[in-house]
Amino acid sequence: MIEFFTALAMVLVIEGILLSLFPHRLRQLLEMMTEIPHASLRVGGLACASFGVFFVWLLRVV
Numbered sequence: 569m570i571e572f573f574t575a576l577a578m579v580l581v582i583e584g585i586l587l588s589l590f591p592h593r594l595r596q597l598l599e600m601m602t603e604i605p606h607a608s609l610r611v612g613g614l615a616c617a618s619f620g621v622f623f624v625w626l627l628r629v630v
Contacts, residue, residue: 587594601609
């Protein structure tokens with residue numbers, strides 16, 4: 569369980585760094601995302617989540 573919270577904390581650190589370094593660019597990207605169809609966002613999100621699960625599994629096995 570500690571690993572889950574560590575991973576969550578790392579996500580927050582990375583997001584915080586990106587927000588502090590590139591606030592204008594991130595706002596532009598979020599505005600661009602509003603133009604992408606919901607189905608495409610779902611597919612992209614599922615692809616990212618699947619890759620993340622696979623990568624974690626790969627790190628645990630190797």
